[in-house]
Amino acid sequence: MPSSSPAPAAPQPLTRGHKKRERTRRGLVDAARRLVARKEVGEIALLEIAAEAEVSNGTIYNYFRTRDEVLEAVGIAMATEFSDAISVLSSGLHSGAERLCVGVRMFINRAGDDHPWASALLRIIHFGEATRSRLAAHVLDDLRQGRREGAFAFEDEGIALDLVLSCTTGAMRAVVEGRTVAEHDVRVAEMVLKALGVTPAKARKIASLPLPVVNMDT
Known part of the structure; x- marks a missing residue:
């Protein structure tokens, strides 16, 4: 007897907004990586990562709540x-x-x-x-x-x-x-x-x- 469950939906392509969000997140991670290469982990502040990535302080909180999450x-x-x-x-x-x-x-x-x-x-x-x-x-x-x-x-x-x-x-x-x-x-x-x-x-x-x-x- 055939299953009545619907077939899995095909993956949807990323929208322009999703692509931009992923680029921003990747930029923040790359910025944090550069900072970690230069100084001790405990010396890095979340807003310092935002400055390194050249984004606003508010932007970083849309992706990470704490420095530990970025690291x-x-x-x-x-x-x-x-x-x-x-x-x-x-x-x-x-x-x-x-x-x-x-x-x-x-x-x-x-x-x-x-x-x-x-x-x-x-x-x-x-x-x-x-x-x-x-x-x-x-x-x-x-x-x-x-x-x-x-x-x-x-x-x-x-x-x-x-x-x-x-x-x-x-x-x-x-x-x-x-x-x-x-x-x-x-x-x-x-x-x-x-x-x-x-x-x-x-x-x-x-x-x-x-x-x-x-x-x-x-």
Whole structure:
């Protein structure tokens, strides 16, 4: 007997007003990101974000009620954008250990290429749990697959996650502060793999593999 429920409505295209609202919101988030790169999170005021974005004080309250809401949006955007990009680039890798290694190295290398981005992420990752959760989602997938494959031998998933995130962000901070060694990303990734139970020889081999590159033709 056919269902009497109506068929789902097709998604409606964004109106000009919706597009303008989204542009304004994105501008506020980008402005907050620039401020976070320059100063400590606790020093940033909501109206300062409005000034940076060149909008009226009243406008910002149409999108965010508090500074914390803006900063959470910044953290989620930064974590999601780069983590998703790494996932796409490493989609051809079937090894959890290899994918984890790619993620660690690419975050460290991005810190070297873009100090303001790294400074902003480092300040905000400890501020909002949502940012950490977005980063953790990708790492957990790789940790679980690596353990299923027998490459990782950790006992506690939470501790393993903390290890990866702490080592990666610590290495990013070292890059920003100019405290790096030769092949900094490779050495950090190698040590992370060994801490997760990978044999020294295999850890060195995996950490030294070429990183995936963006295909500019797609």
